[in-house]
Amino acid sequence: MNKSIYDQYQENKRFVAVDCVIFGYEEEQLKLLVFERDIEPAKGEWSLLGGWVNANESTESAARRVLQKLTGLDDVYLEQVHTFSDPNRDPGGSVITVEYYALIKIDDKAANLIKDYGAKWFTIAALPKLIFDHDVLVEKALEKLRLRSSYEIIGRKLLPEKFTITRLRNLYDQIFQRQFDPGNFRKKILSLKVLERLEEKDMSESRKGAFYFKFKPKQEGEFSDPIFKRSI
Protein backbone atom coordinates (compact mmCIF):
# COMPACT_ATOMS: atom_id res chain seq x y z
CA MET A 1 0.00 0.00 0.00
CA ASN A 2 1.18 3.54 -0.74
CA LYS A 3 2.69 5.68 2.02
CA SER A 4 1.10 9.04 2.59
CA ILE A 5 1.44 11.93 4.96
CA TYR A 6 -2.08 11.12 6.17
CA ASP A 7 -1.23 7.63 7.45
CA GLN A 8 -1.65 8.87 11.01
CA TYR A 9 -5.38 9.21 10.26
CA GLN A 10 -5.62 5.50 9.32
CA GLU A 11 -8.61 5.08 11.65
CA ASN A 12 -10.74 7.24 9.38
CA LYS A 13 -10.38 5.10 6.30
CA ARG A 14 -13.58 3.99 4.65
CA PHE A 15 -14.96 1.47 2.21
CA VAL A 16 -15.82 3.24 -1.02
CA ALA A 17 -17.78 1.66 -3.84
CA VAL A 18 -19.30 2.70 -7.14
CA ASP A 19 -22.76 1.79 -8.37
CA CYS A 20 -23.81 2.16 -12.00
CA VAL A 21 -27.32 2.74 -13.26
CA ILE A 22 -27.10 1.45 -16.82
CA PHE A 23 -29.69 2.79 -19.25
CA GLY A 24 -30.46 1.31 -22.63
CA TYR A 25 -33.19 1.78 -25.21
CA GLU A 26 -34.74 -1.06 -27.15
CA GLU A 27 -38.13 -1.86 -28.63
CA GLU A 28 -39.47 1.61 -27.83
CA GLN A 29 -38.64 1.10 -24.15
CA LEU A 30 -36.15 2.74 -21.82
CA LYS A 31 -34.51 -0.13 -20.00
CA LEU A 32 -32.20 -0.65 -17.08
CA LEU A 33 -29.58 -3.35 -16.68
CA VAL A 34 -29.61 -5.06 -13.29
CA PHE A 35 -27.55 -7.89 -11.87
CA GLU A 36 -27.74 -10.82 -9.54
CA ARG A 37 -25.46 -9.82 -6.70
CA ASP A 38 -22.53 -12.19 -6.30
CA ILE A 39 -21.38 -11.48 -2.75
CA GLU A 40 -22.98 -11.54 0.67
CA PRO A 41 -25.10 -9.96 2.01
CA ALA A 42 -28.10 -10.16 -0.30
CA LYS A 43 -26.27 -12.56 -2.62
CA GLY A 44 -28.47 -13.53 -5.54
CA GLU A 45 -30.83 -10.57 -5.25
CA TRP A 46 -31.24 -7.92 -7.94
CA SER A 47 -28.79 -5.09 -7.68
CA LEU A 48 -27.17 -2.33 -9.67
CA LEU A 49 -23.75 -3.01 -11.10
CA GLY A 50 -21.26 -2.16 -8.37
CA GLY A 51 -17.70 -2.65 -7.29
CA TRP A 52 -15.04 -1.48 -4.88
CA VAL A 53 -13.02 1.61 -5.57
CA ASN A 54 -9.51 0.26 -5.18
CA ALA A 55 -6.64 2.04 -3.50
CA ASN A 56 -5.21 4.73 -5.77
CA GLU A 57 -8.06 4.63 -8.23
CA SER A 58 -10.54 7.36 -9.09
CA THR A 59 -14.23 6.58 -8.78
CA GLU A 60 -14.76 7.15 -12.49
CA SER A 61 -11.97 4.69 -13.32
CA ALA A 62 -13.59 2.19 -11.02
CA ALA A 63 -16.93 2.66 -12.75
CA ARG A 64 -15.32 2.25 -16.17
CA ARG A 65 -13.46 -0.83 -14.98
CA VAL A 66 -16.58 -2.66 -13.80
CA LEU A 67 -18.50 -1.60 -16.91
CA GLN A 68 -15.73 -2.75 -19.22
CA LYS A 69 -15.50 -6.11 -17.47
CA LEU A 70 -19.21 -6.61 -17.85
CA THR A 71 -20.02 -5.27 -21.26
CA GLY A 72 -16.67 -5.24 -23.00
CA LEU A 73 -17.37 -1.61 -23.89
CA ASP A 74 -14.87 1.08 -23.01
CA ASP A 75 -16.36 4.16 -24.59
CA VAL A 76 -19.49 4.30 -22.49
CA TYR A 77 -21.08 7.66 -21.65
CA LEU A 78 -20.83 8.12 -17.88
CA GLU A 79 -22.09 10.86 -15.62
CA GLN A 80 -21.65 11.11 -11.87
CA VAL A 81 -24.96 11.34 -10.06
CA HIS A 82 -24.60 11.51 -6.28
CA THR A 83 -22.72 10.04 -3.34
CA PHE A 84 -24.59 8.02 -0.73
CA SER A 85 -23.03 7.55 2.66
CA ASP A 86 -25.59 6.71 5.33
CA PRO A 87 -23.66 4.25 7.56
CA ASN A 88 -26.69 1.96 7.63
CA ARG A 89 -27.47 1.92 3.93
CA ASP A 90 -25.67 -1.40 3.45
CA PRO A 91 -26.31 -4.07 6.11
CA GLY A 92 -22.94 -5.63 5.31
CA GLY A 93 -21.06 -2.65 6.68
CA SER A 94 -20.61 1.08 6.39
CA VAL A 95 -19.94 1.72 2.71
CA ILE A 96 -19.85 5.02 0.87
CA THR A 97 -21.01 4.64 -2.71
CA VAL A 98 -20.50 7.03 -5.59
CA GLU A 99 -23.26 6.67 -8.17
CA TYR A 100 -22.89 6.96 -11.93
CA TYR A 101 -25.30 6.45 -14.75
CA ALA A 102 -24.24 4.97 -18.06
CA LEU A 103 -25.88 5.09 -21.48
CA ILE A 104 -25.47 2.04 -23.68
CA LYS A 105 -26.67 1.19 -27.17
CA ILE A 106 -28.37 -2.14 -26.71
CA ASP A 107 -27.69 -3.17 -30.29
CA ASP A 108 -24.02 -3.29 -29.38
CA LYS A 109 -22.16 -6.55 -29.23
CA ALA A 110 -22.27 -6.35 -25.45
CA ALA A 111 -25.33 -8.56 -25.28
CA ASN A 112 -23.52 -11.88 -24.87
CA LEU A 113 -21.06 -10.74 -22.24
CA ILE A 114 -23.93 -9.32 -20.27
CA LYS A 115 -25.75 -12.66 -20.25
CA ASP A 116 -22.72 -14.40 -18.78
CA TYR A 117 -22.94 -12.21 -15.71
CA GLY A 118 -26.53 -13.01 -14.85
CA ALA A 119 -27.66 -9.57 -15.90
CA LYS A 120 -31.05 -8.67 -17.29
CA TRP A 121 -32.69 -5.65 -18.91
CA PHE A 122 -35.88 -4.43 -17.24
CA THR A 123 -38.15 -1.57 -18.23
CA ILE A 124 -38.45 1.24 -15.71
CA ALA A 125 -42.06 0.35 -15.11
CA ALA A 126 -41.39 -3.33 -14.40
CA LEU A 127 -38.23 -3.03 -12.35
CA PRO A 128 -37.90 -5.72 -9.65
CA LYS A 129 -37.20 -4.84 -6.04
CA LEU A 130 -33.53 -3.90 -5.76
CA ILE A 131 -31.25 -4.32 -2.74
CA PHE A 132 -30.43 -1.65 -0.14
CA ASP A 133 -31.15 1.91 -1.30
CA HIS A 134 -30.77 1.08 -4.99
CA ASP A 135 -34.36 2.14 -5.73
CA VAL A 136 -33.42 5.61 -4.55
CA LEU A 137 -30.30 5.53 -6.71
CA VAL A 138 -32.39 4.68 -9.76
CA GLU A 139 -34.77 7.57 -9.11
CA LYS A 140 -31.84 9.94 -8.66
CA ALA A 141 -30.20 8.74 -11.88
CA LEU A 142 -33.45 9.27 -13.77
CA GLU A 143 -33.64 12.84 -12.49
CA LYS A 144 -30.09 13.46 -13.61
CA LEU A 145 -30.78 11.88 -16.99
CA ARG A 146 -33.84 14.13 -17.38
CA LEU A 147 -31.78 17.18 -16.54
CA ARG A 148 -29.11 16.19 -19.05
CA SER A 149 -31.77 15.42 -21.70
CA SER A 150 -33.21 18.87 -21.31
CA TYR A 151 -29.85 20.48 -22.03
CA GLU A 152 -28.82 18.36 -24.97
CA ILE A 153 -30.39 15.82 -27.30
CA ILE A 154 -29.32 12.68 -25.54
CA GLY A 155 -30.15 10.26 -28.37
CA ARG A 156 -26.61 10.24 -29.69
CA LYS A 157 -25.73 7.87 -26.86
CA LEU A 158 -28.77 5.61 -27.00
CA LEU A 159 -30.04 5.44 -30.57
CA PRO A 160 -28.57 3.61 -33.54
CA GLU A 161 -26.82 5.58 -36.31
CA LYS A 162 -30.02 6.31 -38.17
CA PHE A 163 -33.43 6.78 -36.60
CA THR A 164 -36.73 8.51 -37.23
CA ILE A 165 -37.98 11.59 -35.39
CA THR A 166 -40.82 9.47 -34.05
CA ARG A 167 -38.28 7.13 -32.51
CA LEU A 168 -36.39 9.99 -30.88
CA ARG A 169 -39.67 11.39 -29.57
CA ASN A 170 -40.56 8.01 -28.15
CA LEU A 171 -37.21 7.95 -26.32
CA TYR A 172 -38.03 11.32 -24.78
CA ASP A 173 -41.52 10.09 -23.91
CA GLN A 174 -39.84 7.27 -22.03
CA ILE A 175 -37.29 9.42 -20.25
CA PHE A 176 -39.83 11.96 -19.06
CA GLN A 177 -42.65 9.45 -18.69
CA ARG A 178 -45.08 11.62 -20.63
CA GLN A 179 -46.29 12.07 -24.19
CA PHE A 180 -44.71 14.84 -26.20
CA ASP A 181 -46.83 16.38 -28.95
CA PRO A 182 -45.56 15.00 -32.28
CA GLY A 183 -45.83 18.27 -34.21
CA ASN A 184 -44.29 20.47 -31.56
CA PHE A 185 -41.53 17.98 -30.80
CA ARG A 186 -40.56 17.71 -34.45
CA LYS A 187 -40.57 21.50 -34.86
CA LYS A 188 -38.42 21.98 -31.79
CA ILE A 189 -35.88 19.28 -32.59
CA LEU A 190 -35.43 20.39 -36.19
CA SER A 191 -35.03 24.02 -35.08
CA LEU A 192 -31.98 22.98 -33.07
CA LYS A 193 -30.27 21.97 -36.32
CA VAL A 194 -28.39 19.02 -34.83
CA LEU A 195 -29.99 16.43 -37.09
CA GLU A 196 -29.37 15.71 -40.74
CA ARG A 197 -32.10 14.13 -42.85
CA LEU A 198 -31.13 11.09 -44.91
CA GLU A 199 -32.87 10.24 -48.18
CA GLU A 200 -33.79 6.81 -46.90
CA LYS A 201 -37.13 6.09 -45.30
CA ASP A 202 -38.22 3.66 -42.62
CA MET A 203 -41.23 1.88 -44.15
CA SER A 204 -41.83 -0.49 -41.25
CA GLU A 205 -43.97 1.76 -39.09
CA SER A 206 -46.30 3.42 -41.57
CA ARG A 207 -47.59 3.37 -45.11
CA LYS A 208 -46.15 6.73 -45.89
CA GLY A 209 -42.81 5.94 -44.36
CA ALA A 210 -40.73 8.17 -42.10
CA PHE A 211 -37.44 9.74 -43.04
CA TYR A 212 -34.35 8.55 -41.25
CA PHE A 213 -32.16 11.16 -39.58
CA LYS A 214 -28.68 11.04 -38.13
CA PHE A 215 -26.82 13.35 -35.78
CA LYS A 216 -24.52 15.94 -37.32
CA PRO A 217 -20.98 15.83 -35.93
CA LYS A 218 -21.07 17.38 -32.46
CA GLN A 219 -20.47 21.12 -32.18
CA GLU A 220 -18.39 22.56 -29.33
CA GLY A 221 -20.40 23.97 -26.47
CA GLU A 222 -23.74 23.01 -27.97
CA PHE A 223 -26.74 24.35 -25.99
CA SER A 224 -26.00 26.26 -22.85
CA ASP A 225 -29.67 27.02 -22.23
CA PRO A 226 -32.21 24.29 -21.62
CA ILE A 227 -33.75 23.01 -24.85
CA PHE A 228 -37.21 22.78 -23.38
CA LYS A 229 -38.20 25.96 -21.64
CA ARG A 230 -41.12 24.58 -19.71
CA SER A 231 -42.02 21.42 -21.48
CA ILE A 232 -42.74 20.73 -25.09
Place this chain on the structure above:
Amino acid sequence: MNKSIYDQYQENKRFVAVDCVIFGYEEEQLKLLVFERDIEPAKGEWSLLGGWVNANESTESAARRVLQKLTGLDDVYLEQVHTFSDPNRDPGGSVITVEYYALIKIDDKAANLIKDYGAKWFTIAALPKLIFDHDVLVEKALEKLRLRSSYEIIGRKLLPEKFTITRLRNLYDQIFQRQFDPGNFRKKILSLKVLERLEEKDMSESRKGAFYFKFKPKQEGEFSDPIFKRSI
Protein backbone atom coordinates in the same frame (compact mmCIF):
# COMPACT_ATOMS: atom_id res chain seq x y z
CA MET B 1 -13.58 -0.20 14.90
CA ASN B 2 -16.82 -1.89 13.84
CA LYS B 3 -16.77 -5.43 12.43
CA SER B 4 -18.28 -5.88 9.05
CA ILE B 5 -18.74 -8.65 6.54
CA TYR B 6 -16.51 -6.66 4.18
CA ASP B 7 -13.42 -6.74 6.42
CA GLN B 8 -11.77 -9.16 4.01
CA TYR B 9 -11.59 -6.25 1.54
CA GLN B 10 -9.63 -4.11 4.03
CA GLU B 11 -7.01 -3.33 1.36
CA ASN B 12 -9.53 -1.26 -0.55
CA LYS B 13 -10.25 1.21 2.23
CA ARG B 14 -9.82 4.86 1.34
CA PHE B 15 -9.40 8.26 2.93
CA VAL B 16 -12.61 10.21 2.47
CA ALA B 17 -12.96 13.90 3.22
CA VAL B 18 -15.58 16.61 2.81
CA ASP B 19 -14.94 20.10 1.50
CA CYS B 20 -17.41 22.95 1.94
CA VAL B 21 -17.83 25.94 -0.32
CA ILE B 22 -19.43 28.49 2.00
CA PHE B 23 -21.40 31.29 0.36
CA GLY B 24 -22.48 34.47 2.05
CA TYR B 25 -23.94 37.78 0.88
CA GLU B 26 -22.93 41.11 2.32
CA GLU B 27 -22.62 44.68 1.06
CA GLU B 28 -24.14 43.78 -2.31
CA GLN B 29 -21.47 41.14 -2.83
CA LEU B 30 -21.58 37.36 -3.04
CA LYS B 31 -18.75 36.17 -0.84
CA LEU B 32 -16.95 32.95 -0.07
CA LEU B 33 -15.43 31.90 3.24
CA VAL B 34 -11.93 30.46 2.97
CA PHE B 35 -9.52 29.19 5.58
CA GLU B 36 -5.87 28.96 6.36
CA ARG B 37 -5.18 25.24 6.19
CA ASP B 38 -3.97 23.86 9.53
CA ILE B 39 -2.32 20.59 8.52
CA GLU B 40 0.44 19.60 6.13
CA PRO B 41 0.79 19.64 3.20
CA ALA B 42 0.11 23.24 2.15
CA LYS B 43 -0.26 24.30 5.79
CA GLY B 44 -1.06 28.00 6.03
CA GLU B 45 -2.35 28.32 2.47
CA TRP B 46 -5.91 29.31 1.57
CA SER B 47 -8.28 26.40 1.39
CA LEU B 48 -11.93 25.48 1.54
CA LEU B 49 -13.25 24.25 4.86
CA GLY B 50 -12.59 20.54 4.97
CA GLY B 51 -12.38 17.60 7.29
CA TRP B 52 -12.19 13.82 7.44
CA VAL B 53 -15.27 11.71 7.16
CA ASN B 54 -14.93 9.53 10.24
CA ALA B 55 -15.71 5.84 10.47
CA ASN B 56 -19.46 5.27 10.63
CA GLU B 57 -20.38 8.81 9.70
CA SER B 58 -22.25 10.05 6.64
CA THR B 59 -20.60 12.69 4.49
CA GLU B 60 -23.39 15.15 5.21
CA SER B 61 -22.94 14.67 8.96
CA ALA B 62 -19.23 15.27 8.52
CA ALA B 63 -19.93 18.49 6.63
CA ARG B 64 -22.38 19.66 9.31
CA ARG B 65 -19.89 18.77 12.02
CA VAL B 66 -17.06 20.86 10.58
CA LEU B 67 -19.45 23.73 9.82
CA GLN B 68 -20.89 23.67 13.31
CA LYS B 69 -17.45 23.68 14.87
CA LEU B 70 -16.46 26.68 12.81
CA THR B 71 -19.52 28.84 12.73
CA GLY B 72 -21.52 27.59 15.68
CA LEU B 73 -24.47 27.28 13.28
CA ASP B 74 -26.33 24.01 12.99
CA ASP B 75 -29.18 24.89 10.67
CA VAL B 76 -27.10 25.68 7.64
CA TYR B 77 -28.45 25.01 4.16
CA LEU B 78 -26.26 22.32 2.56
CA GLU B 79 -26.30 20.78 -0.86
CA GLN B 80 -24.03 18.05 -2.18
CA VAL B 81 -22.15 19.13 -5.29
CA HIS B 82 -19.79 16.47 -6.61
CA THR B 83 -17.23 13.89 -5.56
CA PHE B 84 -13.59 14.30 -6.59
CA SER B 85 -11.33 11.30 -6.54
CA ASP B 86 -8.31 11.74 -8.80
CA PRO B 87 -5.57 9.93 -6.81
CA ASN B 88 -3.21 12.84 -7.46
CA ARG B 89 -5.51 15.69 -6.55
CA ASP B 90 -3.98 15.96 -3.06
CA PRO B 91 -0.17 15.76 -2.88
CA GLY B 92 -0.44 14.50 0.69
CA GLY B 93 -2.03 11.23 -0.39
CA SER B 94 -4.90 9.73 -2.31
CA VAL B 95 -8.03 11.30 -0.83
CA ILE B 96 -11.58 11.16 -2.11
CA THR B 97 -13.48 14.32 -1.28
CA VAL B 98 -17.22 14.88 -1.31
CA GLU B 99 -18.05 18.51 -1.96
CA TYR B 100 -20.92 20.48 -0.44
CA TYR B 101 -21.90 24.09 -0.67
CA ALA B 102 -23.39 25.97 2.27
CA LEU B 103 -25.42 29.17 2.40
CA ILE B 104 -24.92 31.39 5.41
CA LYS B 105 -26.43 34.70 6.47
CA ILE B 106 -23.41 36.84 7.19
CA ASP B 107 -25.32 38.94 9.71
CA ASP B 108 -25.47 35.87 11.91
CA LYS B 109 -23.57 35.75 15.17
CA ALA B 110 -21.08 33.40 13.53
CA ALA B 111 -18.69 36.23 12.75
CA ASN B 112 -16.55 35.95 15.87
CA LEU B 113 -16.13 32.21 15.83
CA ILE B 114 -15.11 32.43 12.21
CA LYS B 115 -12.36 34.91 13.01
CA ASP B 116 -10.88 32.57 15.62
CA TYR B 117 -10.25 30.01 12.91
CA GLY B 118 -8.25 32.24 10.62
CA ALA B 119 -11.07 32.40 8.13
CA LYS B 120 -11.84 35.26 5.79
CA TRP B 121 -14.62 36.29 3.42
CA PHE B 122 -13.57 36.99 -0.17
CA THR B 123 -15.66 38.12 -3.10
CA ILE B 124 -15.81 35.69 -6.02
CA ALA B 125 -13.90 38.17 -8.17
CA ALA B 126 -11.04 38.62 -5.70
CA LEU B 127 -10.61 35.06 -4.53
CA PRO B 128 -7.01 34.16 -3.67
CA LYS B 129 -5.30 31.10 -5.13
CA LEU B 130 -6.64 28.04 -3.33
CA ILE B 131 -4.86 24.75 -2.67
CA PHE B 132 -5.11 21.58 -4.76
CA ASP B 133 -8.17 21.47 -7.02
CA HIS B 134 -10.22 23.80 -4.83
CA ASP B 135 -10.59 26.34 -7.65
CA VAL B 136 -12.39 23.68 -9.64
CA LEU B 137 -14.58 22.90 -6.63
CA VAL B 138 -15.56 26.55 -6.33
CA GLU B 139 -16.55 26.70 -10.00
CA LYS B 140 -18.59 23.52 -9.65
CA ALA B 141 -20.33 24.84 -6.53
CA LEU B 142 -21.21 28.06 -8.36
CA GLU B 143 -22.76 26.07 -11.20
CA LYS B 144 -24.81 24.08 -8.72
CA LEU B 145 -25.86 27.24 -6.90
CA ARG B 146 -26.96 28.75 -10.23
CA LEU B 147 -28.98 25.67 -11.02
CA ARG B 148 -30.63 25.75 -7.61
CA SER B 149 -31.29 29.51 -7.93
CA SER B 150 -33.07 28.95 -11.20
CA TYR B 151 -35.46 26.47 -9.60
CA GLU B 152 -36.25 28.39 -6.45
CA ILE B 153 -35.72 31.86 -5.07
CA ILE B 154 -32.58 31.22 -3.08
CA GLY B 155 -32.67 34.45 -1.04
CA ARG B 156 -34.41 32.85 1.90
CA LYS B 157 -31.05 31.38 2.88
CA LEU B 158 -28.85 34.40 2.24
CA LEU B 159 -30.87 37.57 2.84
CA PRO B 160 -31.99 39.08 6.13
CA GLU B 161 -35.64 38.85 7.21
CA LYS B 162 -36.68 41.95 5.27
CA PHE B 163 -35.11 43.13 2.03
CA THR B 164 -35.96 45.12 -1.06
CA ILE B 165 -36.55 43.68 -4.53
CA THR B 166 -33.51 45.61 -5.69
CA ARG B 167 -31.43 43.79 -3.12
CA LEU B 168 -32.73 40.40 -4.20
CA ARG B 169 -32.03 41.32 -7.81
CA ASN B 170 -28.52 42.33 -6.89
CA LEU B 171 -28.01 38.93 -5.26
CA TYR B 172 -29.10 37.26 -8.50
CA ASP B 173 -26.82 39.59 -10.47
CA GLN B 174 -23.99 38.35 -8.29
CA ILE B 175 -24.85 34.67 -8.56
CA PHE B 176 -25.20 34.72 -12.33
CA GLN B 177 -22.56 37.39 -12.87
CA ARG B 178 -24.82 39.44 -15.12
CA GLN B 179 -27.30 42.30 -14.86
CA PHE B 180 -30.97 41.37 -14.72
CA ASP B 181 -33.46 43.90 -16.08
CA PRO B 182 -35.09 45.62 -13.10
CA GLY B 183 -38.60 45.70 -14.57
CA ASN B 184 -38.61 42.15 -15.82
CA PHE B 185 -37.00 40.81 -12.66
CA ARG B 186 -39.59 42.50 -10.45
CA LYS B 187 -42.46 41.30 -12.65
CA LYS B 188 -41.17 37.73 -12.61
CA ILE B 189 -40.45 37.55 -8.89
CA LEU B 190 -43.80 39.02 -7.87
CA SER B 191 -45.64 36.69 -10.24
CA LEU B 192 -44.23 33.75 -8.28
CA LYS B 193 -46.15 34.99 -5.23
CA VAL B 194 -43.53 33.90 -2.72
CA LEU B 195 -42.93 37.39 -1.34
CA GLU B 196 -45.08 39.49 0.94
CA ARG B 197 -44.78 43.29 0.85
CA LEU B 198 -44.32 45.05 4.18
CA GLU B 199 -45.58 48.59 4.78
CA GLU B 200 -42.10 49.75 5.74
CA LYS B 201 -39.72 51.31 3.26
CA ASP B 202 -35.96 51.35 2.97
CA MET B 203 -35.09 55.04 2.56
CA SER B 204 -31.33 54.58 2.50
CA GLU B 205 -30.90 53.86 -1.19
CA SER B 206 -33.23 56.34 -2.85
CA ARG B 207 -35.36 59.43 -2.35
CA LYS B 208 -38.52 57.61 -3.14
CA GLY B 209 -37.67 54.68 -0.93
CA ALA B 210 -38.17 51.00 -1.72
CA PHE B 211 -40.65 48.73 -0.03
CA TYR B 212 -39.32 45.94 2.12
CA PHE B 213 -40.47 42.43 1.36
CA LYS B 214 -40.21 39.19 3.26
CA PHE B 215 -40.64 35.57 2.23
CA LYS B 216 -44.01 33.95 2.80
CA PRO B 217 -43.80 30.68 4.76
CA LYS B 218 -42.49 28.02 2.39
CA GLN B 219 -45.02 26.01 0.39
CA GLU B 220 -44.57 22.29 -0.17
CA GLY B 221 -43.14 21.39 -3.56
CA GLU B 222 -42.69 24.96 -4.66
CA PHE B 223 -41.58 25.30 -8.30
CA SER B 224 -40.89 22.13 -10.17
CA ASP B 225 -40.15 23.98 -13.41
CA PRO B 226 -37.23 26.38 -13.71
CA ILE B 227 -38.16 29.93 -12.73
CA PHE B 228 -36.12 31.51 -15.48
CA LYS B 229 -36.81 29.94 -18.82
CA ARG B 230 -33.91 31.38 -20.72
CA SER B 231 -32.81 34.33 -18.75
CA ILE B 232 -34.77 37.21 -17.32
Place this chain on the structure above:
DNA sequence: TATTTTACTTTTATAATTCAACTAAAAGAA
Protein backbone atom coordinates in the same frame (compact mmCIF):
# COMPACT_ATOMS: atom_id res chain seq x y z
C1' DT C 1 -61.36 3.03 -56.00
C1' DA C 2 -62.12 3.97 -51.15
C1' DT C 3 -60.31 3.34 -46.61
C1' DT C 4 -56.92 3.17 -43.26
C1' DT C 5 -52.77 4.31 -41.09
C1' DT C 6 -49.07 6.93 -39.59
C1' DA C 7 -45.73 10.55 -41.04
C1' DC C 8 -45.50 15.13 -41.46
C1' DT C 9 -47.21 20.21 -41.95
C1' DT C 10 -49.70 24.25 -40.97
C1' DT C 11 -52.52 27.30 -38.49
C1' DT C 12 -54.20 29.74 -34.78
C1' DA C 13 -54.39 30.99 -30.02
C1' DT C 14 -52.19 31.83 -25.92
C1' DA C 15 -48.49 32.82 -22.97
C1' DA C 16 -43.78 34.27 -21.84
C1' DT C 17 -40.13 37.42 -22.51
C1' DT C 18 -37.77 41.50 -23.92
C1' DC C 19 -37.16 46.24 -24.46
C1' DA C 20 -37.99 50.68 -23.62
C1' DA C 21 -40.45 54.38 -22.05
C1' DC C 22 -43.14 55.91 -18.52
C1' DT C 23 -44.72 57.73 -13.59
C1' DA C 24 -43.83 58.45 -8.41
C1' DA C 25 -41.82 60.46 -4.58
C1' DA C 26 -38.82 63.00 -1.99
C1' DA C 27 -34.29 65.33 -1.14
C1' DG C 28 -31.71 69.14 -2.21
C1' DA C 29 -30.50 73.12 -5.28
C1' DA C 30 -31.76 77.51 -7.33
Place this chain on the structure above:
DNA sequence: TTCTTTTAGTTGAATTATAAAAGTAAAATA
Protein backbone atom coordinates in the same frame (compact mmCIF):
# COMPACT_ATOMS: atom_id res chain seq x y z
C1' DT D 1 -41.39 77.85 -3.75
C1' DT D 2 -40.25 75.52 -7.81
C1' DC D 3 -36.99 72.72 -10.50
C1' DT D 4 -33.76 69.02 -10.93
C1' DT D 5 -32.03 64.69 -9.75
C1' DT D 6 -32.26 60.06 -8.40
C1' DT D 7 -33.86 55.57 -7.93
C1' DA D 8 -38.22 52.84 -7.20
C1' DG D 9 -41.73 51.07 -9.48
C1' DT D 10 -45.27 50.50 -13.64
C1' DT D 11 -46.94 49.85 -18.17
C1' DG D 12 -47.39 48.43 -22.85
C1' DA D 13 -46.04 47.14 -27.48
C1' DA D 14 -43.13 43.92 -30.17
C1' DT D 15 -41.23 39.61 -30.35
C1' DT D 16 -40.71 34.91 -29.57
C1' DA D 17 -42.05 30.40 -27.54
C1' DT D 18 -45.40 27.05 -26.64
C1' DA D 19 -49.80 24.43 -26.99
C1' DA D 20 -53.46 22.40 -29.24
C1' DA D 21 -55.70 21.00 -32.99
C1' DA D 22 -56.77 20.19 -37.54
C1' DG D 23 -54.96 19.65 -41.77
C1' DT D 24 -52.30 17.02 -45.95
C1' DA D 25 -49.36 13.08 -47.99
C1' DA D 26 -48.39 8.58 -49.39
C1' DA D 27 -48.87 3.93 -49.83
C1' DA D 28 -50.77 -0.63 -48.40
C1' DT D 29 -54.91 -3.10 -48.31
C1' DA D 30 -59.78 -4.14 -48.57
